[in-house]
Amino acid sequence: MNNKIRSAFYSITTAYILFALLAVIFAVGSHLAGTAAIEPIFSQMNATHIWTCLGSIIANTTLLIWLLALVVIAGALFVNTLCCTSRLVKQSWFNGSKSKAPFRLQTMAFIHVIALLVIIFHALDVGLIQRNNPVNIMESESQILGKYRLQVNKISYVTDRKIITESETGKRTPSFKIPKELFSITDNKAEISLYLGEKLVTKSDIRLFDPLSVGGSFFILDGFFIPYNSDKIGLSIHYMYNPLVYPFFAIYIILFSALLFQWFKNRYRFKSINTIKTTKRSATK
Amino acid sequence: MESMFLFKILAVFNIVVLLTILFFPPYQGKKLLWYSSVILWVMQLLCHFSHAGLYSLSGIVPTCTIAAIILGLCQCITLHYDSSSKRPFFTALLLLSLVLASLVPDEAFHDSFMMTYIFAVLFFLSRPFSLGFTLFSLAGMADILTTKSNTGNNSRMSKTSKDAAFMASIIFLGGEIIGCYWGFLGWGTTWRWSGNFQFSAMLFVLFMVSLHIPATLFRTKRGHDIFFSLPLLCIALCIVLAKVIS
Numbered sequence: 001m002n003n004k005i006r007s008a009f010y011s012i013t014t015a016y017i018l019f020a021l022l023a024v025i026f027a028v029g030s031h032l033a034g035t036a037a038i039e040p041i042f043s044q045m046n047a048t049h050i051w052t053c054l055g056s057i058i059a060n061t062t063l064l065i066w067l068l069a070l071v072v073i074a075g076a077l078f079v080n081t082l083c084c085t086s087r088l089v090k091q092s093w094f095n096g097s098k099s100k101a102p103f104r105l106q107t108m109a110f111i112h113v114i115a116l117l118v119i120i121f122h123a124l125d126v127g128l129i130q131r132n133n134p135v136n137i138m139e140s141e142s143q144i145l146g147k148y149r150l151q152v153n154k155i156s157y158v159t160d161r162k163i164i165t166e167s168e169t170g171k172r173t174p175s176f177k178i179p180k181e182l183f184s185i186t187d188n189k190a191e192i193s194l195y196l197g198e199k200l201v202t203k204s205d206i207r208l209f210d211p212l213s214v215g216g217s218f219f220i221l222d223g224f225f226i227p228y229n230s231d232k233i234g235l236s237i238h239y240m241y242n243p244l245v246y247p248f249f250a251i252y253i254i255l256f257s258a259l260l261f262q263w264f265k266n267r268y269r270f271k272s273i274n275t276i277k278t279t280k281r282s283a284t285k
Numbered sequence: 286m287e288s289m290f291l292f293k294i295l296a297v298f299n300i301v302v303l304l305t306i307l308f309f310p311p312y313q314g315k316k317l318l319w320y321s322s323v324i325l326w327v328m329q330l331l332c333h334f335s336h337a338g339l340y341s342l343s344g345i346v347p348t349c350t351i352a353a354i355i356l357g358l359c360q361c362i363t364l365h366y367d368s369s370s371k372r373p374f375f376t377a378l379l380l381l382s383l384v385l386a387s388l389v390p391d392e393a394f395h396d397s398f399m400m401t402y403i404f405a406v407l408f409f410l411s412r413p414f415s416l417g418f419t420l421f422s423l424a425g426m427a428d429i430l431t432t433k434s435n436t437g438n439n440s441r442m443s444k445t446s447k448d449a450a451f452m453a454s455i456i457f458l459g460g461e462i463i464g465c466y467w468g469f470l471g472w473g474t475t476w477r478w479s480g481n482f483q484f485s486a487m488l489f490v491l492f493m494v495s496l497h498i499p500a501t502l503f504r505t506k507r508g509h510d511i512f513f514s515l516p517l518l519c520i521a522l523c524i525v526l527a528k529v530i531s
Contacts (some may be wrong), residue, residue: 011499012497012499013499013501013502015497016494016497016498016499016502018301019490019493019494020494022490023487023490023491023494023516026483026484026486026490027483027484027487029480029483029487030327030480030484030487031480033478033479033480033483042479045478046472046474046477046478046479085444103492125475125476126476128465131473133473138484175396176397176399176471177397178397178398179397179398179422180340180397180400180401182396182398183398185398185401208471209402209467209470209471210470211470211473218473220470220472220473222472238473240473242473245469245475248475249462249466252462252463252465255458256455256458256459256462259451259454259455259458260455263448263451263452263455268313284359
């Protein structure tokens with residue numbers, strides 16, 4: 001029995017079945033994300049952390065089953081990839097014989113090692129990275145964000161102010177939805193200072209799509225706003241601690257480059273049948 | 286309005302060219318027809334951009350048009366070796382489907398400033414490129430599945446189809462990495478619990494299903510080929526239908 005389980009994890013057929021199941025799980029998840037009961041829970045999971053939403057997840061049986069299925073299948077796929085990759089690495093890099101393993105096999109082993117790292121980084125990102133709800137800070141005011149104090153020195157906003165003015169009920173158009181003709185991504189900015197205790201850590205401009213990073217902490221501008229019946233402008237900003245983000249993208253870029261390399265190295269070169277036959281014949285001779 | 290009228294006229298010309306390729310087999314190997322189809326697609330794309338702007342890449346029209354240009358170019362490159370195969374027929378059939386899909390009225394919101402962001406542009410470009418290669422792979426597999434004998438031509442077709450599927454998955458992954466970076470800079474998250482992200486993850490996993498099919502799982506090569514093609518068909522339908530529905 002143990003041997004059967006062991007060989008199942010070393011099997012490419014298992015990988016195939018697990019990939020197919022994972023595709024089904026993501027298809028179901030894509031549908032669930034739009035349902036009224038689950039959408040708010042997902043929003044909260046995005047804004048903060050999966051662990052802060054455990055109560056809501058447990059209360060929703062459909063979401064709980066779906067998440068468990070996702071974790072089990074993704075976990076099994078990770079173990080399966082680990083087993084298959086370890087065998088591939090042994091065959092291609094440490095095969096004990098003097099003859100080198102085919103280059104294709106070596107690259108495949110490398111790609112799978114990187115793929116494993118990608119899975120690990122995704123799991124760490126989803127499971128451990130702490131995000132925080134956005135806070136509103138008015139011009140020339142400050143707020144504590146984690147261990148830092150963020151001071152908004154000056155806001156330069158050149159777009160029509162009506163667009164970002166809140167309604168009576170506090171609603172406003174998200175900055176991301178402002179039409180391109182009306183919004184300047186470069187000129188709409190804020191000058192902020194970051195303090196650790198009383199010590200100034202950095203002073204910098206912050207824009208949409210241009211977060212401020214200090215160490216592993218990121219301060220991300222969500223948008224500008226003007227409260228109802230007010231002239232003062234403010235920022236909506238959130239921070240997160242994610243020291244893994246640059247290694248995460250570095251690994252992804254290595255994976256992408258390795259796959260491209262593999263394609264160029266091994267692609268079928270559109271040879272005609274006759275050319276292939278001739279090549280084979282001369283190789284046999 | 287005028288440029289969209291011209292777009293429709295060009296689409297009609299394209300339909301005529303593709304129907305000629307489809308129903309008159311001697312014309313399937315004519316390079317002139319294939320190149321004229323690609324040129325018509327390029328002109329259609331330019332008409333669309335002059336109407337909706339360069340940053341409307343997320344819509345159905347640019348998706349179908351760019352995918353069709355890639356598919357057409359791939360077919361032009363391999364046309365010399367496809368004289369005895371049905372791949373040109375299936376490519377023409379897929380191109381015809383893309384013409385019809387590109388005529389679906391696009392009323393989605395494309396004018397957010399976010400669409401001008403370089404990572405957004407690259408992300409939305411990756412999808413039609415990936416779709417083009419996926420469809421080329423499917424055209425080859427359709428040829429294999431409708432040909433009875435297992436000849437050397439089938440082997441070549443199978444290899445080029447797998448190469449195309451592999452390239453489609455690489456481009457798709459590249460787009461996802463760019464999308465992750467875009468998401469990180471804009472919202473601070475590389476992954477989000479949302480329908481869009483899970484839909485993308487599903488499409489990428491479907492590529493993995495197709496590329497990880499075990500050689501020994503099916504008794505016949507035909508079964509293997511069918512199960513290689515099914516996820517790709519699903520991906521192509523999902524990309525196009527998602528745009529139509531949105």
